[in-house]
Amino acid sequence: MLLVGMGVHGAQGLPVGAVEELRRCDRVLLDSYTTPIDNIRALKELRALLGTEVKEAGRDELEDVQGLLRSASAGCLGIVIPGDVFVATTHDAIRQEAARSGIEVRIWHSSSIVSSALSRVGLHIYKLGFIGTLVAGPPQTAYRAYFGVTGALRNSQHSILLMQHDPASGEGIDVGNGLRALVEAESSWRLGSFGPDRIIVIASRLFSESESVRVLRLSDALDMDFGEHPHTIIVPGRLHYTEAESMRAVLGVPQELTDAMGIVPRSLAARLAGTAIEKSRAALPKFRSSIPGSPGVNSVLENVESYLSDAERFLGEGNVELALAEAGYAEGLLDSLRLLGYAGIEW
Structure with a gap:
């Protein structure tokens, strides 16, 4: 054989x-x-x-x-x-x-599209961090691609997303629906991986006579027709200066776009910590005004304030795990006051 x-x-x-x-x-x-x-x-x-x-x-x-x-x-x-x-x-x-x-x-x-797509558009192949396939199906089918790209972006690496397409049956997914699935994943996880300003590359029919390479913001690509299959979505991480120079020289990409490539998304822990801090901060004045003053309760609320201040400081320093822990302590104290009947506040 x-x-x-x-x-x-x-x-x-x-x-x-x-x-x-x-x-x-x-x-x-x-x-x-x-x-x-x-x-x-x-x-x-x-x-x-x-x-x-x-x-x-x-x-x-x-x-x-x-x-x-x-x-x-x-x-x-x-x-x-x-x-x-x-x-x-x-x-x-x-x-x-x-x-x-x-x-x-x-x-x-x-050669393969996997080894050739990045170099075709001026990116370094050794910075490839994730390869995935977008398929037709419920929104959850895009979660693996969403988190794979997120991890690559945090490491300043590039991602290649292939598009499911079966010429015989016609089954598959086009660029617009693939991107919308990723945007829907973004709305669920809110890490900033696929916001409207994310710079992506749509490489269509590479190495054929009808080849097309478009570098644009995600919001501009959602409703655009990229023509016949096959398509490849490239999500660039932070560019090395030689990559930026190559994309500008070879593809004519404006510096405004190369400078904006590879925005690093938040981690899930950072989002959870931020949400916990925000909710506890909003709830704290309600607890203060609803509970009659007593030395014991005042001490608990002072501890909540201290935990929240520490959580905000840790989050600002990038110590996400400590921020999440401190925010959790603050939430737990407020919840204990609610569960003990000191205040009927839903938050």
Whole structure:
């Protein structure tokens, strides 16, 4: 069995050695399932390049691993895969079963959108921090991508978000709906990862004749039509100065946008601490005015004030865990007064 990555440039980007091996295969398939491409054009180019018949293999054929193994047992089976060979887990499953069956597997790696997208837009690949896929479904399906991007941004790293798209069934998600799912996650978690001013890159149909790269604010991208699939969303972290220079020189990105890239979101603990401080601060005067003065109660309220002051100081210093603990102590004291019947205040 021969697994060959076609790379990001189509059949013309195949290595010479891979072409020679494919020509010796008894059967050659083109994977049309794991990556959306122009299948008609790719088949035409492969047939012309190899001088042999090449058939399209969709999901059913690629997931029929036993059928592929039978074909490989009868003679050399070549599978040409857009991008790199094992970016999609489908092909690793084929390799595993072939190994268990004693079938030799030869591999030709190639370029992938994962390795090429960042460098195409001027970003450093070693600063890649998260890769995820946005899929159609309920809002919660975007949570993994939301927190993955959040973690990368905190480390000044970049994120790549691929878009689900099945050309055969038409199932998948477009850029607008993918971004709206992330905005909805933002409304739930409020960490600042996908606010309206977040700078993103929408890379559409990269390395094709209709390639489009747009660098813009999230709010401007929500209702924009980016055309046909495939699309990739890149969320840049803080830029190295050479990345900023490259984006300005190669893509013509205004300095206003490169300077604004990579705004670091708050941590969940920081948001919780801030909310706890805010609510306790608002409730404290109500407790003071509702409870008759007594040495014991006054001492409790003074402790609440001290805990809140410490929490605010720790939060300002970036000691989020201590801020959350101090705010929790303040909340607990106020709750104890309410539960003991000193005040009927809901907060």
